[in-house]
Amino acid sequence: MISIDKTKIDRPKVLNNTIWIEEQLLKIKDYEKPGNEIKNRYKHKEVKTALCKLYHNKCAYCEGKIPEGFSERIDHFRPKNGIGKGEDKIKNHKGYYWLAYEWTNLLPTCEKCNGIKSNKFPLENDNTRITDDLITEKFIVKDKFVFENFNINKLETEKRLLLNPEIDKIEEHLYFYPNGEIKHLTEKGKKLLKFMD
Numbered sequence: 001m002i003s004i005d006k007t008k009i010d011r012p013k014v015l016n017n018t019i020w021i022e023e024q025l026l027k028i029k030d031y032e033k034p035g036n037e038i039k040n041r042y043k044h045k046e047v048k049t050a051l052c053k054l055y056h057n058k059c060a061y062c063e064g065k066i067p068e069g070f071s072e073r074i075d076h077f078r079p080k081n082g083i084g085k086g087e088d089k090i091k092n093h094k095g096y097y098w099l100a101y102e103w104t105n106l107l108p109t110c111e112k113c114n115g116i117k118s119n120k121f122p123l124e125n126d127n128t129r130i131t132d133d134l135i136t137e138k139f140i141v142k143d144k145f146v147f148e149n150f151n152i153n154k155l156e157t158e159k160r161l162l163l164n165p166e167i168d169k170i171e172e173h174l175y176f177y178p179n180g181e182i183k184h185l186t187e188k189g190k191k192l193l194k195f196m197d
């Protein structure tokens with residue numbers, strides 16, 4: 001993982017259509033599993049092309065090469081359809097489905113990392129988790145979605161354990177030896193390496 005500056009590239013136009021996004025979210029927000037209803041616009045060609053360009057066709061997690069024309073492998077950093085699996089599944093949380101089309105929440109991944117990451121989003125302290133109550137969390141104010149609050153840089157009240165190449169200074173957490181080996185410098189770095197292993 002290396003740090004990436006997403007501000008270098010424009011948000012794809014297809015994700016700027018807040019009228020369409022608002023319509024979708026209003027339609028599904030009261031469903032028991034809104035994530036099941038998410039349409040595929042987040043993996044529109046325009047989005048994939050932008051992410052591949054920004055990441056030089058490499059996986060956001062392991063930096064492995066992503067083959068040309070990768071199909072399903074856009075990771076929602078904050079998962080859109082429930083959080084965790086089995087024993088680790090977070091109860092009473094629908095997942096961060098409202099971030100399904102949020103540019104800052106989308107990362108390109110290789111097939112392997114996409115499978116490992118899945119819908120995991122562990123926190124240091126689960127009491128800090130942002131709930132799926134969009135009004136309490138101010139994602140909806142006066143019946144209107146507040147899209148600027150969707151930017152995941154604003155969600156740092158959550159004590160997340162997973163590093164994000166667009167937010168964290170990766171070199172503070174990981175040390176890269178010239179031979180390609182990686183050593184962790186922090187607990188977060190350690191968790192990431194364990195996660196990728």
Ligand SMILES: [Zn+2]
Pocket residue numbers: 059060061062063064109110111112113114
């Ligand atoms: Zn990968």
